[in-house]
Amino acid sequence: MANNAQETADGTSKPMDEVPKLEDVPIVLVVNGRSRPLRVQPRTTLAEALRTSLDLTGTKVACNHGACSACTVWLDDLPVAACTILAIEVDSRHITTIEGLAPANDLHPVQKAFIEHDAVQCGFCTPGLVMSCAALLARNRHPSVEDVETAISGHLCRCGTYPHVMRAMLALAAVEAEQK
Numbered sequence: 001m002a003n004n005a006q007e008t009a010d011g012t013s014k015p016m017d018e019v020p021k022l023e024d025v026p027i028v029l030v031v032n033g034r035s036r037p038l039r040v041q042p043r044t045t046l047a048e049a050l051r052t053s054l055d056l057t058g059t060k061v062a063c064n065h066g067a068c069s070a071c072t073v074w075l076d077d078l079p080v081a082a083c084t085i086l087a088i089e090v091d092s093r094h095i096t097t098i099e100g101l102a103p104a105n106d107l108h109p110v111q112k113a114f115i116e117h118d119a120v121q122c123g124f125c126t127p128g129l130v131m132s133c134a135a136l137l138a139r140n141r142h143p144s145v146e147d148v149e150t151a152i153s154g155h156l157c158r159c160g161t162y163p164h165v166m167r168a169m170l171a172l173a174a175v176e177a178e179q180k
């Protein structure tokens, strides 16, 4: 189904602007440590709510159906595809987006390593990849090649940055090993 279409009860699809609007639902999302009250349609995905209601556009949407991981955020420290979750389902769980990964005016070590190892081309997949790599590093300071491969296996990068991502992550793992 096209991203701007919605499946209706009779199994056909209609452009989004022709799908009847439902009543907005008031919710509170806890994003990057702040409670953010907002009103959303029941069908609004978490990715859409972050981008359009909260202006957190670092979370990218590419496929919009769980196939590319571009929209990865953390839900209670676990990476999830934000386009596969409805905003109204999130409840009080803590959401971390790429904007909240590092303190203001600083970069997370994964972001620094991506820059150093040239792991960014068009950048569309990059926030999602960074979120998954940072989640891996938070639970495993010395990831192996296999660990990194598993962590990024759901991410599609059309620019083919995978070898650079791998180098960035293994360099971080080596630094962590030295500091031990």
Ligand code: FES
Pocket: 060, 061, 062, 063, 064, 065, 066, 067, 068, 069, 070, 071, 072, 081, 082, 083, 084
């Ligand atoms: S945009 Fe969410 S998985 Fe592709």
Ligand code: FES
Pocket: 119, 120, 121, 122, 123, 124, 125, 126, 156, 157, 158, 159, 160, 161
């Ligand atoms: S850097 Fe372009 S899609 Fe990954």
